[in-house]
Amino acid sequence: MASNIEIQKKCEWCGTIFTAHKITTAYCSHRCANLAYKDRVRKKRIQEFHLKHDAELKPNSEKEFLTPTEVAAFLGVGRTSIYRYIKNAKIKAVRFDGKTLVRRSDIDKMFDYIIASNNENKPKEKTPISDFYTTAEVKEKYGIKDSWIFHIAKEHNIPRTFHRGKTYWSKKHIDDYFAKKAPDPKIKEWYSTQDMQ
Structure with a gap:
């Protein structure tokens, strides 16, 4: 059974305001x-890795270089993945005396880069729409027909909502659209079509 409750909440991951039903x-x-x-x-x-390996790494907890096996255990992935990350330059590594070593600070940098990338990809917080025009108000204010309102809205993705059989249009989006269409106030003289002919 669907809930009729509507709660405005903030997404704990991306921060977007949304309507929840639970x-x-x-x-x-x-x-x-x-x-x-x-x-x-x-x-x-x-x-879990820290709990499991803290005792083993305690004497060397400040160890600057780790082997691929230690890095794999630290990240919770297989050694094959670590070698692939090294090959693809996702993790920097050095060869020293026949051993492959990874600097601990490079692992931290890799995570800083991943976190920064994820934050850039998060959607921006949307401001909820609170002011609306009825179709009649848009017609009266801007002198256009019903069909033209629906045409503009479809072409420019103007948000709308329905309540008790009436269509309501976002005031901000409608005003922004017509502001772009307004004549330039710097132009003082105009020619009519007849003057041009």
Whole structure:
């Protein structure tokens, strides 16, 4: 049974304001829920690694260089993946005395880069639309026909909503569209079509 509750919430992953139908809903979309889940799994793996290997690494916890095996355990992936990351230059590595070594600071830099990339890809927070025109108000204000309003809205993706059989248009989007179409106030003289002929 669908819930009639509508709660305005902020997505815990991307920060977008959305309408939730359950109190427990934390994310605006399946994509955000999935990304948050993957992030939790990654953090859990890192935490488990620290708990498991802290005793082993304690004397060398400040060790600057790690072997691919240690890096694999640290990141919770296979050694093959680490060698692939090294080959694709996602992780910097050096060869020293026949050994491949990865600097700990380079692993931190890699995560800083990934986090920065994810933040750039997050959708910008949308401002909810609160002011609307009825179709009659748009017609009266801008002197256009019903069919032209629907044509403009479709062509320029102007948001609309319906309430009790009436169509309501976003004031901001309608005003912005007609502001672009307004004549330049710097032009003082105009010719009519007859003058031109």
